Structure formats: structure tokens, C-alpha cells
Amino acid sequence: MKNLAIISILTALAGSLPVNAAIMIAHRGASYDAPENTITSQKLAYAQGAEATECDIHLTRDGKIVLMHDYDTARTGSVSNRIAVTDLADLRKVDVANWGKFKGKGFAETVPLLEETLAALPKGKRLFIEIKAGPEILPELQRVLKKARKKPVQTPLIGFNYDTVKQAKALLPRLEVSWLVSSDSKTKQFPPVEQLIDKAKAARLDGLDLNYGFPIDREFVQKVHAAGLKLYTWTVNDPEVARKQAEAGVDGITTDRPQWLREQIAFLPTK
DSSP: OHHHHHHHHHHHHHTTHHHHHSEEEETTTTTTTSOTTSHHHHHHHHHTTOSEEEEEEEEOTTSOEEEOSSSBSHHHHSSOOBGGGSOHHHHTTSOOSSSGGGTTTTOOOOOOBHHHHHHTOOTTOEEEEEEOSOGGGHHHHHHHHHHHTOOGGGOOEEESOHHHHHHHHHHOTTSOEEEEEOOOTTTOOOOOHHHHHHHHHHTTOOEEEEETTSOOOHHHHHHHHHTTOEEEEEOOOOHHHHHHHHHHTOSEEEESOHHHHHHHHHHSOOO
């Protein structure tokens, strides 16, 4: 009888597994609670229980890969330095943790190298690396990843530029590579999922990473999975949206608030 009771409990809990199956990917680290794309925001995300974090990478003038979302340090560094035409030494002089709501909060960090971020990647966790530069970054990215000696599953690559992610997959076939897609900049319409699947398969990619506004339901997810692709979404900070997408079966949800969002989903009533 005791075993039957345990089985009943486990069966009941299994009903919530689709929600928990979607991993939490911390957008630029735990960027709601710490300055984005810093070592602090990455470490905080893992401390908050995120299975993965996400970061953005650029190539400096002297060929180093650094973390930064924008192409310039103006927004987060209060001084304008276009990364592609600036050497690492000059970027290191910029404090990128004392801006916006973080100003005066005691944060003080410089632009981190990707290799430093990889060194802080815990065993069993993942770092989704968004390629902001063009294919010129790929040889150095290959070198940095080889030197870091992380398991291939730990360092998936993502990017908006179709040709770049296609080349990334060709150069680094052991890594999971997904294509980031949003709505059309002019029409504001989302492309049909069938079209995205065909293009992803043509480039031998492993998945799609879609803006949360796509009409994602169970049927949508099943189409992507039936094609042998993973499906991730971004950037989801609304618990209702997150719950809906998790129940639909997405593989991962990118959010600025990984711990908070997971807690909110857990307390939402099941529909």
C-alpha cells in the first residue's frame, strides 16, 4: 500500500513535469538583478538556479572576444567605444556595471572576455553564446572554446544572422547551433514556422530560438520537434506566457529573472 501511495504521488507530480521540463536560460545573466553580460550576472544566475545563461559576444580590433550586447559601450559604460574598432586594453578601462538602476549600487566591473566567462561556467550548466559579430569571429571563437575544454553540450551557439550561424555549424559541428528569429522589422509579422524549419534544416542547424511573440502552442512546438529541432524562446518575463510556452513543450525559456519566473510559474493555477 505504501508503494502504491508513492506511485500515486509521483503520478500526480508528473502532470506538472512539462512546465519544469523547459530549462531557464538567464538572459545576459541574471540581468534584472545585476548588470548584464558581466561575470557577476552570470554567477548570480547559476546561484538562482538557472540551468543555463546567455551572453552576447563581439570581436575587438585586436582579435579578442568580449561580452557586450550593444556594438558600442555607450549605454552600459557611459563612454562611447565601438567594440570592433577598439582594443581590449581600452575596453578594460570602462566600468560597465554602474549605469541605470545599478548606478551607485556597488557594482564595478569591466568588459569580460568570453574565456573568463567560460572559466566561471559550473559543471553541468550551459552558456548560450549569441554571436553578434559576423563570421570573422568564428576562428577565434573556435580557439577559445577549444582552450576552455568544456563539454560541447555546455556551449550552444545562437545568432540572428543566418549565414553566420550556418558557418558556425559547419566549423563547429559538435556544438548545438540555433537560429534566433523575431518579427519582420518592416511588417512586424512573424514568419511561418514551416519556413523557419526548412531554412534551419537546410543549414543543418539544431534548433530555433524565437521571440516570445510567436504564436507558440503545442501544435507549433510539435512541428518543430517533428523536424528534429529544439525550440527556445526569448525574452519571457511574464509568468502566464512562460507557463503557456512550458506547457506547450518548449525546450527552454530565456528570461531576465530566472529564479523569480520559476517561482511565479510554480504558483500559477494549472489550466
